[in-house]
Amino acid sequence: MIECKNVSVTYPGSHTKAIQAVNLTFTKGEFICVLGKSGAGKSTFIRCLNGLQMPTEGDIRLQGRKLNSLKEAELREIRRHTGMIFQHFNLIPRLTVIQNVLTGLFGSRSSFKSVTGLFTNEEKEAANAAISNVGLTGFENRRVEQLSGGQKQRVGIARALLQQPVVLLGDEPVASLDPGTANQIFTLLRNMHDDLGLLTIINVHDLQLAKKYADRVIALREGEVIFDGLPEEFGDNEYMKTYGDE
Numbered sequence: 001m002i003e004c005k006n007v008s009v010t011y012p013g014s015h016t017k018a019i020q021a022v023n024l025t026f027t028k029g030e031f032i033c034v035l036g037k038s039g040a041g042k043s044t045f046i047r048c049l050n051g052l053q054m055p056t057e058g059d060i061r062l063q064g065r066k067l068n069s070l071k072e073a074e075l076r077e078i079r080r081h082t083g084m085i086f087q088h089f090n091l092i093p094r095l096t097v098i099q100n101v102l103t104g105l106f107g108s109r110s111s112f113k114s115v116t117g118l119f120t121n122e123e124k125e126a127a128n129a130a131i132s133n134v135g136l137t138g139f140e141n142r143r144v145e146q147l148s149g150g151q152k153q154r155v156g157i158a159r160a161l162l163q164q165p166v167v168l169l170g171d172e173p174v175a176s177l178d179p180g181t182a183n184q185i186f187t188l189l190r191n192m193h194d195d196l197g198l199l200t201i202i203n204v205h206d207l208q209l210a211k212k213y214a215d216r217v218i219a220l221r222e223g224e225v226i227f228d229g230l231p232e233e234f235g236d237n238e239y240m241k242t243y244g245d246e
């Protein structure tokens, strides 16, 4: 479904590669966690997968289509079916839960309709269904700034759900949450993944979460893939290689 061939990214003005020569294939149905120290390249990699960051070398193909040769409109179409959730939620604090969830439709609407906030009853019903799916019924008209971190991330997930995603990407979506809430969010993501048959790829700092929820673990170190395997194969040696100081 997604194929990365020799993918490297060098940021302008940098002498080192944020990710280097990454060769990976991801298929529908896989729930993958990406591990690595701060600065290992996890965010850069995730951003490459929805075309927010273009590789400076190599190719990424999504369902056979090469991302770096697509026109902006085609890229938008791909992003429309790629849900993305973030560490800091990327919500609009002064807007309500349902207004934030409806922004998930922006990718599929004309900019005029988006800014004027005209949504059909059908779209509002779909948003309410997504809100119910993440357990936030009753909060539809609450301003997001009044919610807890876990509730905010549920809004972020509902927004992604409304996009009817094929691929779900997460950039440290539980890094700002306490361990109990982080587990609840991962349970929700895993259930959603299983119900919808998604490809899910999530960056995470917490190895225990990766081991508990993922089918496959990938570890990056200084931009290189140093582990790609089953969670149970990621032992003490792999931990040291990923997080150790040498």
Ligand SMILES: Nc1ncnc2c1ncn2[C@@H]1O[C@H](COP(=O)(O)OP(=O)(O)OP(=O)(O)O)[C@@H](O)[C@H]1O
Pocket (backbone or CB within 6 Å): 011, 012, 014, 018, 036, 037, 038, 039, 040, 041, 042, 043, 044, 045
């Ligand atoms: N916009 C940018 N411009 C220049 N360098 C960048 C940019 N974004 C990231 N980098 C550099 O690229 C490398 C990888 O960063 P990246 O954010 O992808 O790592 P990460 O594993 O997600 O880290 P963290 O866990 O701290 O978010 C780092 O050395 C970082 O300083």
